[in-house]
Amino acid sequence: MKAFKSxxxxxxxxxxxxxxxxxxxxxxxxxxxxxxxxxxxxxxxGVGKTELAKAIAAATGRELIRLQCYEGLDETKALYEWEYAxxxxxxxxxxxxxxxTLSDSRNLTEAADRLAAEEDVFFSMxxxxxxxxxxxxxxxxxxxxxxxEIDRADAEFEAFLLxxxxxxxxxxxELGTITAKHIPLVVLTSNNTRELSEALKRRCLYLFIDYPxxxxxxxxxxxxxxELAPKLAAQAVEVVQRLRGMDLRKSPSISxxxxxxxxxVTLNSSNLDSETLDKTLSVxxxxxxxxxxxxxxxxxxxxEPMEPDEDSGLGQFRIQN
Amino acid sequence: xxxxxxxxxxxxxxxxxxxxxxxxxxxFNAINMLGVHERETFRLSLRATLVKxxxxxxxxxxxxxxxxxANTPPPLINLAEDLTPQxxxxxxxxxxxxxxxxxxxxxxxxxxxxxxxxxxxxxxxxIGLQHANDLRYQEWMARRMEQALRFxxxxxxxxxxxxxxxxxxxxxxxxxxxxxxxxxxxxxLGEQLRQYVGQRIAENLSDQPPEEDIDRLLNRPFNALSExxxxxxxxxxxxxxxxxxxxxxxxxxxxxxxxLDPKATIRTNLKHNSVPFQIKYRNRHLKPKLVVLCDIxxxxxxxxxxxxxxxxxxxxxxxxxxxFAFIDHLEYITPDFQGKRANEAVGxxxxxxxxxxYSTDLGYTLSNFASDYLDKIDSRxxxxxxxxxxxxxxxxxxxxxxxxxxxxxxxxxxxxxxxxQWGTGDSDMWQYAPYCDDILKAAxxxxxxxxxxxxxx
Numbered sequence: 001m002k003a004f005k006s007x008x009x010x011x012x013x014x015x016x017x018x019x020x021x022x023x024x025x026x027x028x029x030x031x032x033x034x035x036x037x038x039x040x041x042x043x044x045x046g047v048g049k050t051e052l053a054k055a056i057a058a059a060t061g062r063e064l065i066r067l068q069c070y071e072g073l074d075e076t077k078a079l080y081e082w083e084y085a086x087x088x089x090x091x092x093x094x095x096x097x098x099x100x101t102l103s104d105s106r107n108l109t110e111a112a113d114r115l116a117a118e119e120d121v122f123f124s125m126x127x128x129x130x131x132x133x134x135x136x137x138x139x140x141x142x143x144x145x146x147x148x149e150i151d152r153a154d155a156e157f158e159a160f161l162l163x164x165x166x167x168x169x170x171x172x173x174e175l176g177t178i179t180a181k182h183i184p185l186v187v188l189t190s191n192n193t194r195e196l197s198e199a200l201k202r203r204c205l206y207l208f209i210d211y212p213x214x215x216x217x218x219x220x221x222x223x224x225x226x227e228l229a230p231k232l233a234a235q236a237v238e239v240v241q242r243l244r245g246m247d248l249r250k251s252p253s254i255s256x257x258x259x260x261x262x263x264x265v266t267l268n269s270s271n272l273d274s275e276t277l278d279k280t281l282s283v284x285x286x287x288x289x290x291x292x293x294x295x296x297x298x299x300x301x302x303x304e305p306m307e308p309d310e311d312s313g314l315g316q317f318r319i320q321n
Numbered sequence: 322x323x324x325x326x327x328x329x330x331x332x333x334x335x336x337x338x339x340x341x342x343x344x345x346x347x348x349f350n351a352i353n354m355l356g357v358h359e360r361e362t363f364r365l366s367l368r369a370t371l372v373k374x375x376x377x378x379x380x381x382x383x384x385x386x387x388x389x390x391a392n393t394p395p396p397l398i399n400l401a402e403d404l405t406p407q408x409x410x411x412x413x414x415x416x417x418x419x420x421x422x423x424x425x426x427x428x429x430x431x432x433x434x435x436x437x438x439x440x441x442x443x444x445x446x447x448i449g450l451q452h453a454n455d456l457r458y459q460e461w462m463a464r465r466m467e468q469a470l471r472f473x474x475x476x477x478x479x480x481x482x483x484x485x486x487x488x489x490x491x492x493x494x495x496x497x498x499x500x501x502x503x504x505x506x507x508x509x510l511g512e513q514l515r516q517y518v519g520q521r522i523a524e525n526l527s528d529q530p531p532e533e534d535i536d537r538l539l540n541r542p543f544n545a546l547s548e549x550x551x552x553x554x555x556x557x558x559x560x561x562x563x564x565x566x567x568x569x570x571x572x573x574x575x576x577x578x579x580x581l582d583p584k585a586t587i588r589t590n591l592k593h594n595s596v597p598f599q600i601k602y603r604n605r606h607l608k609p610k611l612v613v614l615c616d617i618x619x620x621x622x623x624x625x626x627x628x629x630x631x632x633x634x635x636x637x638x639x640x641x642x643x644x645f646a647f648i649d650h651l652e653y654i655t656p657d658f659q660g661k662r663a664n665e666a667v668g669x670x671x672x673x674x675x676x677x678x679y680s681t682d683l684g685y686t687l688s689n690f691a692s693d694y695l696d697k698i699d700s701r702x703x704x705x706x707x708x709x710x711x712x713x714x715x716x717x718x719x720x721x722x723x724x725x726x727x728x729x730x731x732x733x734x735x736x737x738x739x740x741x742q743w744g745t746g747d748s749d750m751w752q753y754a755p756y757c758d759d760i761l762k763a764a765x766x767x768x769x770x771x772x773x774x775x776x777x778x
Binding site: 007023024027028030031034035037040042084085088154155156159192194195197198201202204205206207208 | 339341343344347350351354355361362365366368369370372373374375378559560563566567570592593594596598599634636638
């Protein structure tokens with residue numbers, strides 16, 4: 001619940017949550033906190049965009065409120081909904097009380113007036129089902145609001161978010177406008193499957209998280225999976241970095257590197273020989289074509305004899321030798 | 322500093338970034354917060370507030386050092402200081418053999434003097450640097466300045482000087498040292514020129530008046546566009562598509578709340594004791610399926626490209642698009658669009674199907690389509706033809722067009738020619754016209770946008 005005093009402090013605190021933040025991430029996160037502006041982080045899948053929000057929540061000790069976006073998401077799922085069933089139940093249970101209130105009214109108008117005086121009871125916070133956005137605004141303690149994969153939501157939902165992100169207030173017709181007690185730290189993530197509207201981008205600070213450098217990645221692997229032998233970890237990271245250089249349908253991301261490292265630990269591997277690679281590479285690559293190409297390439301790099309293949313680049317390579 | 326940042330922002334704008342006033346305000350707030358002392362932090366605070374698109378990060382990284390580099394040329398080493406008087410005398414004597422210009426230059430290199438502001442300005446005037454407003458010219462302009470200073474001759478002169486000095490019995494080791502220092506100084510001068518050119522170009526950029534009025538371009542016919550205009554329009558298409566998308570999305574959303582769906586209403590309200598609290602509406606399948614046939618012959622190229630860009634920018638509002646391109650035969654181009662931005666994809670299609678070798682054959686294209694892809698058309702499909710209907714007197718195959726039109730939900734023809742030109746020369750437009758549900762004229766980007774809006778209606 002503390003506010004950070006500098007970017008370096010954010011970095012340290014994130015490190016304590018086993019999140020290795022680059023200078024860039026820490027600085028922009030700090031700016032976001034100081035300016036009270038949402039942070040829009042983009043980048044390939046699995047580079048730790050969502051993790052960042054989780055880690056910052058843990059580091060600040062704030063509650064993490066998460067809104068997962070999907071096509072068709074609307075206000076009733078994101079903001080609030082009246083709890084009809086509960087309202088109905090209460091009317092049933094309070095029927096006696098209601099009839100006693102209304103019983104001594106002389107005419108219909110008076111009864112209606114009395115009923116109107118009581119109607120606030122039924123449209124109060126009690127019957128309001130809070131969805132993530134409203135929860136973040138109403139929260140007594142400052143919170144971290146994570147709006148995950150905003151690019152999956154429809155364009156009109158984005159427009160709806162604008163009011164909330166710029167003023168941190170919502171209007172509920174029956175209750176009036178509710179303003180946030182504490183401005184939450186907002187993190188939006190996007191995988192860039194479609195372009196977001198300019199209006200939304202304008203309201204956010206922009207952070208592009210790319211694949212990490214090999215030193216950073218090694219540090220992440222060492223931090224998250226300390227059981228893995230340092231030498232093996234270095235080799236594994238090198239393989240992953242090399243795979244990213246290839247033209248693959250889906251390049252392996254950090255989360256996949258970690259999965260792979262875990263697999264290597266589980267299998268008790270001591271060396272990255274071609275047998276281990278063959279067995280575990282499917283953790284890293286999720287497309288059949290990628291897998292065969294990667295295996296061929298890695299075998300070439302480890303200097304083992306290759307089977308003849310149709311890859312033209314490799315063919316030339318062999319002639320040269 | 323503030324002025325510098327404002328200049329930087331206008332240079333970003335000149336390079337095609339859309340930086341709003343609110344964003345520049347954010348940038349200043351961020352800088353007030355974090356200060357300008359640490360260069361990296363300063364760079365990050367500008368970048369996070371001003372650039373909101375991955376593709377634009379490159380432009381930022383290019384421009385930033387030009388505006389906010391330390392602005393000092395690389396250090397030059399003063400050789401003359403640690404020469405013994407005897408050595409200095411010999412060198413002075415050796416230099417005297419060169420012409421005036423080379424003498425000056427060698428002197429400069431000896432004393433490690435950078436070029437003065439005045440000299441730089443003179444050089445800039447000489448090579449016309451004040452007109453350069455593209456960063457791609459930086460290297461070239463710097464080289465021209467080097468040429469103006471006759472760097473090549475200077476290099477030879479250094480060699481000559483060394484030879485003369487060697488004859489004058491100077492210690493070879495010492496000589497080698499002097500030579501290296503002279504060369505390093507020359508390289509440093511080159512670097513100074515390069516930096517100066519970069520900064521001048523950057524300033525030219527920020528002083529540049531905004532691009533030609535975009536509204537005028539939007540209303541200019543496709544066949545009157547230059548490649549440069551086209552570049553601007555390609556960027557503009559993205560913005561138009563975004564506007565169009567929200568408009569169409571809103572319309573689709575509102576259209577949802579049409580008819581009551583009794584079944585769904587009863588089902589959802591069972592939990593409320595069948596009291597209909599939650600009303601469910603029938604969700605008609607409003608998202609259209611599109612089949613687009615684009616003529617990409619020279620006359621139609623721009624129109625088709627912008628059209629495809631628009632359609633692909635709105636993929637989330639369409640349930641499926643199958644795109645085809647043709648000149649004399651049909652090419653299925655949907656795979657080109659997968660995982661690419663629209664203008665890159667269109668570019669790759671255009672490279673695969675170059676113009677100029679053959680002429681448009683609409684009839685053969687239609688028969689191609691009928692034999693291979695007729696199954697792509699069903700009763701929910703909107704069939705869109707983008708073309709001028711000019712068929713080079715080939716068989717128009719109207720019968721096939723009629724079949725397609727009958728199978729599809731709607732048939733729309735987008736034609737850049739006005740009605741008065743149909744049927745003239747090799748245009749078969751009047752023969753196809755009866756089978757179209759709608760023929761939209763789109764000769765400018767504005768009209769094209771309106772047409773796309775209409776077909777997603």
